[in-house]
Amino acid sequence: MLRVTITISLKEGVLDPEGQAIAHSLGNLGYHEASDIRTGRIISFTMDESNHARANQKVAKMCETLLVNTVIENYDIAIEDQAGDE
Amino acid sequence: MLRVTITISLKEGVLDPEGQAIAHSLGNLGYHEASDIRTGRIISFTMDESNHARANQKVAKMCETLLVNTVIENYDIAIEDQAGDE
Amino acid sequence: MSMEAEHTTQDQARDMGLSADEFDRICTRLGRIPNLTELGIFSAMWSEHCSYKSSRRWLKTLPTTGDQVIHGPGENAGVVDIGDGMAAVFKIESHNHPSFIEPYQGAATGVGGILRDVFTMGARPVALLNALRFGEADHPLTRHLVSGVVSGVGGYGNCIGIPTIGGETHFDASYNQNILVNAMAVGLARADRIFLSAASGLGNPVIYIGAKTGRDGIHGATMASAEFSEEDMSKRPTVQVGDPLAGKLLMEASLELMASDSVVSIQDMGAAGLTSSSVEMSSKGGMGMEIDLDQVPIREKGMTPYEIMLSESQERMLVVLKPDATERAQAIFDKWDLDFAVIGKVTDTGHLVLTSQDAVVADLPLDPLVNDAPEYDRPYDPPSTPQPADHTSLVQDMALSTALKQMMGSHFLASRRWVYEQYDRHVMADTVIESGGDAALVRVHGTNRGLAVTTDCTQRYVLADPYQGAMQAVAEAYRNITATGAKPLATTNNLNFGNPEKPAIMGQIVGAVKGMGAACSALDVPVVSGNVSLYNETDGNAISPAPVIGMIGVIDDIADTVDIAITDTGLSVYIIGQTAAANDGWLSNSVYAHVIADHDHPDAPPPVDLALEAKHGDLIRHLTKQHLVAAVHDISDGGALVALAEMVMAGQTGADITLSPDQLTHGWAFGEDQGRYLVATSDPTALEAAAAKYGVEIQKIAVTNDRQELKLGDSDIISSTELRGVFEHWLPALMESKPR
């Protein structure tokens, strides 16, 4: 069993209105140190598979067909053995 | 300059309709290997600060006051030196 | 940077969608070779989207004037007088290509764009509509596109707080690779407070307001003007991302600014962004404009003049201010936390001059940009007039109720509730009639007046016969408005067609424009705004042509409105406008032909008689005004029996229907003859007298019951609950089904 974590972020240059709103609100609350705020999503799941390479390939396909809007988003796949498995 | 990444996930026991919907669609597309799907959010930003510990403390405060709904969400802070900075 | 340093070439021009001839023409008019920024500006202004080069010749033939018209085509949106010193401002626009590439953002920014066209004129938007066309239900992309587009339309409209209360949703294989997403917005303004775009006043400041400029959708206008190929899917041009919050703030701030006596003229940055807004404002005013690109608020580092001028970032406007108004304006934008920058001034040079870092980076005479865009008289094949299918061969041997059930559960007629329940239809608290019937209707806030709105087009009719089909679209819109009790006032239209360089497609365009013009003249609903979307083809396959009609109407007192729901029993139901010949109803190219006879063929659609349409419309308005009818529904797709079923389902009642023996019942029940309505009345005598007075033929067909069933003749019975089940099932079931 593997634990897969997909990190999805907006491509560079794509407007991130949510990030802007958060930056603004942080500023209002007195936190002025943060800049260049970007938001993203995470999808994680357990995968019934043992081979990392094969898993990676499959997950990439899932991303391309469903999970990620590749027109505006990038993704990054991290795979590790399920904790407590070994 | 530091790059801060906050990963926000739903607490255990909180229903994750989005995760369920993704599981459903993945199944429909013929991907049956994924189970226990959870979704989360990421907020990342550049921080005008050099000390990791101090940064961590500040970011935790941002999380508690604005970025995270601690009724239903957990968070995790990762801090690294901004690439190309050293 | 010296301007001569970067000469462009024919190849670059071609990449921007300009032909070799057009490039030569530009060089001749300029007397030199343009640089990259200048060429980009030309290509945008001369694109089909901005210049209407293929359609202009024909659009000029449309009727655009009338007593009710305050501003016809040429402004950001059309403006009509609705009485009491008020004006309605409205327009429809397409976002077809972006919505296919990124359905959520494409649809959302389509809504945002059309809203800006309306509030730019000083009107507060009060209603949104959307006309959608998707591929076949079981095409692998359809559900993905439906779900993305619908949530995008809702995502923007719901957030900005304007009710989305009407539209249409169709499915057809010709849209498999090229969906249509048309959005219409309607706003209200005081008739004497309309803002236009023509710049004036030498030296007046030019300000930029709204969101920052990024690298979004550069060259969107050219993309919308080119044929699509499957490769584009992977090329993935940058799509614009909408920010409805910024849209809402920009709307409120702009309306506040316009109320503050600060604005000379104002224009939103839509297709081709800063380019089209600056060029149009200065050329319309017969002035010039100087812009310092370094003052433009930008989102990303290192943007070139070319990128700044052609960016299609959303939620931005360009304003010419009165000389002393800068501070007042600045205060308003500070309150709303929006970017505000003085970026230039009005000149009298007749040139658009752009500077950056103290150097001139573009210097273009406005006249050729605007007036010398080629106008093509493209060759066309006049479409041949199709023959009607033989009615008797279409009629199938089955019970009326069986056919009715199949039709109501087909993609043509099934309920669109799944779509419109994702739209906020009640925000602004003025919605009187919402989605689910004919036209929708909103109250003019603070008055008893009502504004009725609809969009219509039956593309299978247009495909078969562009002239009749376009007339029918106008006639149906007219009937939908009329069915609420309102008087149709004016139209907008969105011409969605394939590649006009093909004579067959150009023939469709010519036929449809002629039909639309004839109908709009006869029904006195002049065309006051519109949009053209050509090149809707993928890999050489053109869409079914869709000249979508948007129409508005007005009613003096909302107490006189009716909707389609029959809620009382014992009412008499009449067909208004039923001629004796319609006993053998028009089944050719009907829903019945396609669904029941499985005859999927572009046969002749039902002909439209414009004089009868007008006469029947007058009678309906008389009946509603006199409160002689409890419910009204126009008869269109599916025919009379479908219309009656919709009326009793909406009101949770039933009806006993009389079938006369000399009727060819299937034709009578499902024929799609035009110009007809169904009405329910508690006063048959008065109704018959009124019809006689107006010289309109009518036929009594049913009495309503409380048994929640349709009884067809003596023994053919179907419960309206069962019918509703079929009607409501189709779309949700499709959306939940597994992909093929």
Added chain:
Amino acid sequence: MTNVAVISFPGSNCDRDIITAVNHITGTQPTQYWHKETSMEKHDLVILPGGFSFGDYLRCGAIAARSPIMDEVMEHVWRGGFVLGICNGFQILTEAGILPGTLMRNKQLQFVCRDVTLSLHHSQSNAILGQCDDNRQLVIPVAHNEGNYFADPDTLKKITDKEQIALTYTNTGAANYNPNGAINDIAGVTSDNGRVLGMMPHPERKAEAIHGGVDGHYLLTSIIEAAS
């Protein structure tokens, strides 16, 4: 006469609607406050209207809950003032910690706009609903993306015991009577002093005959009377 205030945030879009509805009932114009304001007069009833404050970015109501005017609202609550939060206003009240629980994404992951049937509960133990009759069912529309009420088991037990679950979606037998998957069909909750009410449905959209029903008018009238 009840003295009403309505708070507007960037992205609020039902402020005009609730002002119109209140005005019809009281005959006076409520006082309107902008989120940046730092002082508020005394009012009997403060209303947080529906809409998409700050675009619903981050979490619905999260950014609004931290805006300057909310300090004033908080003080009003401490003084025992009456507060009504509708839709986004409800979300803001939970984000501000004034009401228990939270509102999550609708279970079906779609915006939903339609009439729902509501049941009133414990009106006599909640001052803000003191004029209402629990036997009366209300038909009022919802319109939201995030109305799926959630509270952890402890909180749920507490608000149940203290009779704070004031509005629920009535099981009419229709499969989708609960429009968003809210736990225990919760449509609205009150604060533990019974003076703050948050609800997802929009009473101002059933406030006059043209809306096709006046149950919202009934509810708003009762609340305004209770607050006087």
